[in-house]
Every structure is written in C-alpha cells, then in structure tokens.
Amino acid sequence: MTQKSEIFSFFPSFLQVSEINGAEELNKMFMAGVEKVQATEPNTKPDSWACTVYTTINSPKILLEYEEFEPLRDIIMREATKFAKVMKFDLRKQPLILNECWLNVYGPSDSQEAHVHGNHVLSGNYYVKAPEGCGEFLLHSPYADTMFNPPYTEMNELNMTAAPIQPKDGLMLMFRSFLKHSVKPSQCKEQRVSISFNLTI
Numbered sequence: 245m246t247q248k249s250e251i252f253s254f255f256p257s258f259l260q261v262s263e264i265n266g267a268e269e270l271n272k273m274f275m276a277g278v279e280k281v282q283a284t285e286p287n288t289k290p291d292s293w294a295c296t297v298y299t300t301i302n303s304p305k306i307l308l309e310y311e312e313f314e315p316l317r318d319i320i321m322r323e324a325t326k327f328a329k330v331m332k333f334d335l336r337k338q339p340l341i342l343n344e345c346w347l348n349v350y351g352p353s354d355s356q357e358a359h360v361h362g363n364h365v366l367s368g369n370y371y372v373k374a375p376e377g378c379g380e381f382l383l384h385s386p387y388a389d390t391m392f393n394p395p396y397t398e399m400n401e402l403n404m405t406a407a408p409i410q411p412k413d414g415l416m417l418m419f420r421s422f423l424k425h426s427v428k429p430s431q432c433k434e435q436r437v438s439i440s441f442n443l444t445i
C-alpha cells in the first residue's frame with residue numbers, strides 16, 4: 245500500500261526578469277554614454293579575473309555620475325524595490341542603497357567567470373545591447389558545488405545546476421548578491437553591452 249508522502253520546496257532561488265519600458269530610446273542615450281566612457285576610462289578589470297571583458301568595475305567614477313546614465317538610477321531602484329517587496333524586506337527599517345554601478349563591454353568570445361557580489365544584498369544587470377548569439381547569463385544553483393549528481397531522466401528547475409538566460413536589449417535582471425553567476429563566451433561579432441549594479445542596506 246502506498247503511504248502518503250509530500251515533498252516540500254524550501255529555500256528556492258529567485259531571479260527577477262524585467263522588460264524596461266522605453267528601453268529603445270533609453271538605450272540610444274546609454275550608447276552615447278558608453279562611447280564617452282570607453283573613450284575616457286581605462287579598463288579596470290581585476291587581475292584576478294581570467295576572462296576578457298572591458299569593465300569599469302574599479303573606476304573611481306560611478307557610472308551613474310555620467311548624465312547619460314542618470315535615468316537608470318530610478319529604474320534600478322524601482323525594480324529593486326519590487327523584488328524586495330516580494331521577498332518581504334522591511335524597507336522602512338533598512339532602505340535599499342544603490343552604491344555600485346559599472347559598465348561591461350564584451351567583444352567576440354569574451355566571457356565572465358562564475359562569481360558572487362560580496363557585501364551586497366541585491367545585484368543585477370541591465371542590457372543596453374545584447375545581439376543574437378551574445379553570451380548567455382548563467383545563474384548557478386547554490387547547491388551546484390555540493391551536489392552528488394545521480395543520472396537524471398530529464399533536467400528541470402528541480403535538478404539543474406545553472407539556469408541560462410538569453411539577454412536582450414532593455415532587459416533587467418535582479419537577484420540576491422550571494423548567488424553565483426557567470427556569462428558564457430559571446431558567439432557574435434557585435435559588442436554585448438551591459439550595466440551591472442549592487443545594492444546594500
């Protein structure tokens with residue numbers, strides 16, 4: 245006789261995917277900003293990164309200080325607040341603070357190894373330019389390094405070790421900063437342009 249049993253789903257991982265209104269117009273302005281930034285700011289890719297990518301992650305000037313990127317501040321805060329409310333963050337006690345924002349430009353074959361964003365609560369990406377074939381964003385399972393993997397009859401959201409998201413222009417991703425993520429090598433000739441950000445409390 246079959247005994248009654250139930251499997252509960254505790255501690256899931258979340259990824260918010262938002263299509264930003266008016267992205268086409270915004271991206272024109274952002275691309276003008278990208279040109280300006282690339283012409284003035286050296287690549288500040290840390291030596292510890294094995295990947296190749298142009299990034300302003302360690303630039304002393306926060307990207308949002310450029311007037312071309314100013315509108316992004318409100319968009320990030322709006323999307324982060326939406327995410328935080330679903331997660332029941334008490335924003336009256338600890339409001340979200342957007343304190344890091346930087347540019348990434350991937351050329352052909354450029355990628356980003358798996359990493360987390362330490363000392364932050366929420367992190368995300370906004371895609372200014374994500375042509376077809378550009379590197380997928382991969383969100384890695386927090387269990388990926390600890391799993392003893394049996395053979396599977398199918399892969400799904402219960403057993404996958406990484407979730408791929410194909411970026412597209414005007415998409416914003418939001419996730420908890422401790423979740424490991426990476427970017428697969430870009431398979432297209434055009435540039436893939438993203439803006440990354442971190443929020444703390």
Ligand SMILES: [Fe+2]
Binds near residue numbers: 359360361425440
């Ligand atoms: Fe990242």
